[in-house]
Amino acid sequence: MTLALTLAAAVLIGVTLGMLGGGGSILTTPVLIYLAGVDAKQAIAMSLFVVGVTSVAGAVPHARAGRIRWRTGLLFGSAGMAGAYAGGRLAAFVPANVLLIAFGVMMTVTAAAMLRGRKEIEPGHGAGKRPLARIVLEGATVGLVTGLVGAGGGFLVVPALALLGGLPMPAAVGTSLLVIALKSFAGLAGYLQSVHIDWTLTLSVTALAAAGGLLGSRLAGRVDPERLRKAFGWFVLVMSVFLVAQELPARARPFFLAAVALAALAALVRALASTARRSRHRAADRDLRKEPVAMQTPMYFAQHYLECLSQASYLIGDKRTGRAVIVDPRRDVSEYLDDAAANGLHIEGVINTHFHADFISGHLELAARTGAWIGYGARAEAEFPIRKLHDRERISLGDVTLEIMETPGHTPESISVLVFERSGDSTPYGVLTGDALFIGDVGRPDLLASIGFSADELGRMLYDTVQRKLMALPDQTRLFPAHGAGSACGKNLSAELQSTIGAQRLTNYACVPMGEREFVDIVTEGQPPAPNYFGYDAILNRKERELLKVEEHLRELPLGDVLARRDAGAVVVDARDPQEFAAGHLAGSINVPADGRFAEQAGMLIEPGREIVVVAPGDRAEEIITRLARIGLDTAAGYLADPEDAFARAPEGSVARAERITFAELREELDGPEPPLIIDVRNAGELADGSIEGAVNIPLAELPGRLDAVPAARRIVVHCAGGVRSSAAASLLRRAGRARVADLIGGYGAWAAAYAPAGA
Secondary structure, eight states: OHHHHHHHHHHHHHHHHHHHSOOHHHHHHHIIIIISOOOHHHHHHHHHHHHHHHHHHHHHHHHHTTOOOHHHHHHHHHHHHHHHHHHHHHGGGSOHHHHHHHHHHHHHHHHHHHHHOOOOOOTTTTTTTSOHHHHHHHHHHHHHHHHHHSOOOHHHHHHHHHHHHOOOHHHHHHHHHHHHHHHHHHHHHHHTTTOOOOHHHHHHHHHHHHHHHHHHHHHGGGSOHHHHHHHHHHHHHHHHHHHHHHHSOTTTHHHHHHHHHHHHHHHHHHHHHHHHHHHHHHHHHHHHHOOOOOOOOOEEEEEEEEGGGTEEEEEEEETTTTEEEEESOBSOOHHHHHHHHHTTOEEEEEEOSSOOSSSOBOHHHHHHHHOOEEEEETTOOOSSOOEEEOTTOEEESSSOEEEEEEOOSSSTTOEEEEEESSTTOSSOSEEEEETTBOSSSBOOSOSTTSTTOOHHHHHHHHHIIIIIIGGGSOTTOEEEESBOTTOTTOSSOOSOSOEEHHHHHHHOGGGSOOOHHHHHHHHHTTOOOOOTHHHHHHHHTTSOOOOOOGGGTOOEEOHHHHHHHHHTTOEEEEOSOHHHHHHOEETTOEEOOSSSSHHHHHHHHSOTTOOEEEEOSTTOHHHHHHHHHHTTOOOEEEEESSHHHHHHHSOTTSEEOOEEEOHHHHHHHHHSSSOOEEEEOSOGGGGGGOOOTTOEEOOGGGGGGGGGGSOSSSOEEEEOSSSSHHHHHHHHHHHTTOOSEEEETTHHHHHHHHHGGGTO
16 A cells, blocks of 8 residues: 555656656655655655656657756756765764754755745846856755755746746756766765665656656646646645654754744735735725736746757747747647647647748648648748738737737748737737847848848848837737857857847947948958858748658668769768767768757758768667758658768778878978868958968859869868867868868867967
8 A cells, every 4th residue: 555655656756757847856856755654865866767758758858849958957057066965975974863854854845945946047137247156166066965955946046047047937947957967877876875765666656757747737728737736835845844843852853843834824915905905906906907917827838949940940939828829830749739738729820930041940840740830921921821911000919919020031931929928918028030130239131031132121121120110019918039159140159048129229230220221231241151051941931842751761782882872972971970970981071060050050051952961970860861851851761770880891992081180280381392182161250260271162052063173283271260170071071082182170169379479
């Protein structure tokens, strides 16, 4: 009977984690102690394992949606691991009853956090203000608490991440799961030095908690999260009192319970007084203004950000009606469907702010899977049925309401979407600006997506859009763009993922009041070259194309088949690290490293429609094929299985090495009798950081079209900023018949560190 209750409680633990994103340890430890009869220290160690595994599982969908900030998470998590391990080791010297009292205190802190709720952080709040030492100290402190008492996960980590790096709440929640997993396993390692645990019971509880987590995620959208959070908070608070009272000496127990009773009475009096004040205020409001009392917002708003394409899409819904739309979705749409299902929403519409040029939109995939209508601006024309959205048109999802604003300039059909939490609001919650207005920049008006319109004509449209329409919105209106830093859709995009109209009015060069001619000149100047695939994607997004079917391209190919396809004209895309590529690769391969802006750089170098064979690092073939398909390169024939083994068995002459040289070796060659031709593949805007004397600048996006300008017989050294793009460029040159090509390890950054201070 006891075991059955324990296992049933394990399901409840998972449901709690799935619905609330936290609270797992707070339930797990008491369940193991009071239901399963496990020793306190063993229970804490087992709890750390359960929560660690559950957090890893929960982090997967967040990672796929781009809601994990890996650098911040790993930095904070590494410090947390050290603290957690130390806490786990320290626990061996702390009496069990003291640990349980500390655990009870942590339960109280968690209950308070749940009753208070998670406060949204203002855009950019705290970003860049915390020194590294402070981040490490806070991470280690939170880790020490977790490792010592086995609790303090999401309800400590999420606020810390939001404040440390100014992370928006969805990113803070996703990143916290990574941190919690790291801390939990580190704390477990510390405990295992002095505690032995029952692995059979631990794994059973873990499995049932995971199953409960799936159930909880499905229930999450059907239960009022505020009521649930508060109910659970009160439950945890009562449990903490019970636990601490159990562990205190008998003589101290009456004093503790009396203190708790007095505190509860004071809280009750305060709550009744607060309720009375609110009632008086509501009555006054009704008497003086005759307006209804504002209810809790029914809106669900989620930003899905894809780092490798710097692309943002949005799920907006009304939790009361269950109706939702997606704005600017990418082609692999499962993440949106999972998010909608987890929150009790049905996607009934897809809005594209314009015909995207830098990725293939997922409107057709979503329409096929949900029956959603597809909306574009009124000027748009497409091969598939679309709902034309007109200026000031309103779309009701229930109380949540969207309003269309025509904002041409990046393209003629561009629109922005105003989001209102309630239909009667006069000030919008936010505006989704697509590529019209970015944080720190505006959408470029010179892309091939705008066939039939000149950059000057679109620039004048953009002037009216930015200076007269978007800047007319209230300052407090939140700004949510379609792209962030790194995108070639602009030249000066910020790394921030949201801002406000007021902040852009003060800091964005294109939002400063100016004349039309000055505006057009400044926004068209210094734009990076557009990748070759942009025009292809802009046209494909208008067409009734094939749906995404990654599984049809995910085929293992034997070496002989790969070589035959290469010889017949297929492009072999090797996505391994430049150093691995240099050590050995199939002759004629193009090196586009996966850990970077893979899709964008592949689109610069590969002609759409060409057959592709993938050489992927580790087990990442599906990821690579998906990332190619996101930009319309969905012609992969398959991937080479086990590249290292295949290279070892390859026929003579089919495997080649790539030369990479250091800055010191390049210096020697430049001082020698036959200095090499240096090709700098950075964008023009990067040359402000300096350049190597005599280098010829050919941006990577322009290199395929300027191969004839590169001499075939001369020694060539290619460099970029850090050594990734240069490996891609050098491999393209070798494929084009330039035999004497090397790339510079560390790029211009390494060269400047060695020679720029001396005036080189």
